[in-house]
Amino acid sequence: MNMTVLRNTATSTPQVLPGNEATVPEAPNPMVVFEGVAKRFAAGNTGAEVVALNDIDLVVPRGSVTGIIGRSGAGKSTLIRLVNGLEKPSSGRILVDGVDIAGLDERSLRPVRRSIGMIFQHFNLLSSRTAFGNVALPLEIAGVGTQDIEKRVAPLLDLVGLSDKRDRYPSELSGGQKQRIGIARALATEPKLLLSDEATSALDPETTRSILALLRKINKELGLTVLLITHEMEVVKAIADHVAVIDGGRIVEQGPTFDVFTGHVHETTKALLGGLAGMHLPEFLTSRMSQLPEPGSRTILRVIFKGENATEPMLARLGSDLGIEVNIMAGAVDEIAGRPFGMLVVSLRSNEAKIAEAQQFLANHGLSSEVVGYVR
Structure with missing residues (x-):
């Protein structure tokens, strides 16, 4: 995380980071809304605080693929952990499908989390379970019966193109196949929102393209809202409808992907776009x-x-x-x-x-x- 150290809050006002040029787009019936969200952490035993996120205003349209992009340490991972309640904001509101999750206790969070799927950079599969068993795990935890699990898991394995790998263990699968199992597992509880945390960063370019195509297929066929965080502009360019650029814990630019990529004004966006073909003079x-x-x-x-x-x-x-x-x-x-x-x-x-x-x-x-x- 990118964290700006603050002085002891007992004697000073939290520092406001400059340069928040972003505006919040309007979206009817949005899936996720951040309203004035900040996240601070204690810095050891000094009484000081560090700022991970500050003054975040962001709307994730329902049914969209929205990308959050920024350099390492910009605050992306903290932001996505706030969406599924793994972290609580220090201030502000986070609405997921109309529910303010910041005010929920752990028990009330459980049904909300079942409506949010999560896929990870390093797959997070259990080595002792088969592909079928990994996908079935969240259903078992939720108390779903064996027959219903079969009815749910088999179509998911088919959706991600791995029906023939149902009895294989993670050690027998390629990186792309592991990520497909991770995606199927994330869909097991029939979520409304799918979170992707650098899901393609550990994959080669060809496998990345196939995973992105799968995510876009899921978005279109299931009507699932996808919120992905990445440091790779190519990922956002390939599948995101909307994009928000985060720097120093703030959203500095956001909007439809095409508009941001072709009409960007913030220096951070320009720097991140530097790797795309044709953006710089030879x-x-x-x-x-x-x-x-x-x-x-x-x-x-x-x-x-x-x-x-x-x-x-x-x-x-x-x-x-x-x-x-x-x-x-x-x-x-x-x-x-x-x-x-x-x-x-x-x-x-x-x-x-x-x-x-x-x-x-x-x-x-x-x-x-x-x-x-x-x-x-």
């Missing part, structure tokens, strides 16, 4: 680039393609309609939350007025652009 270009034009230099323009415009031949039209010589220097086309997104870096040989005309032409067709420098 080094071979930046090493030659200056910030001021020189005689004979070409203007370097970054053009952002969003949604339906990502596949339109606008650069070809730019050359033909305006008579500007366009040279593509770098670029990438990707898909974010099911919508195309692309960035192209181009060089234009023209005067300042013509460059401005080119940018206006692009803007008129729904494309944003910016001059990033000049190259001779």
Whole structure:
């Protein structure tokens, strides 16, 4: 956890962390709502406190896949532990399906927890139980009869594609298969909400893609709300409808995934997005680039393609309609939350007025652009 040390609360006011630019989106009948949530822990025997979360306002729409992303220590794990009542907030409210779980005692929490499934980074399977036995465990704890367990577990193993592995032990399964068993177990009590704690971090890229496809299938076919925490932008980009970026215990940016990824304003989001293809200029270009034009230099323009415009031949039209010589220097086309997104870096040989005309032409067709420098 990222924890900012505070002074003894008996003599000072808790520190308010700066830079909370996030706003809470409206969502009818949301599954999870955080209202002004803070979480503080005692720091040893000093009387000081550490802040794990501060002033969290967040809405998880019902039926959505919502990603919480941030660096290690940002407060992601603390946040998700608050949702299933493993931790209590120091202040604020947490509503899960309309129930304020912060005010519930351990006994009252039990039925709420049965409505919340959880999948873990390291699977947390019992080595002494078969795949069937691991999935059946929460049902046994809930007192479900043997016949009803069979009726519930067999379809779940089929759902995750492991019917033929029901009698295998975890040591006989691959990492991806173990995680599929973990997902089936999380679904055993027919939850309304599925929590994913870095569920793909221990998996290779190909297995990660298959697990994400399974989570999206579960979300669509079962209408299950999924709240996942991760430090991997690729995970959020692949399946999340909404995303919240957490830094220093605060939500600094949130909204629909496509909007946040393509129109981000916070420095933390920009830094996290740095690993995605096409988000940065290539080094071979930046090493030659200056910030001021020189005689004979070409203007370097970054053009952002969003949604339906990502596949339109606008650069070809730019050359033909305006008579500007366009040279593509770098670029990438990707898909974010099911919508195309692309960035192209181009060089234009023209005067300042013509460059401005080119940018206006692009803007008129729904494309944003910016001059990033000049190259001779």
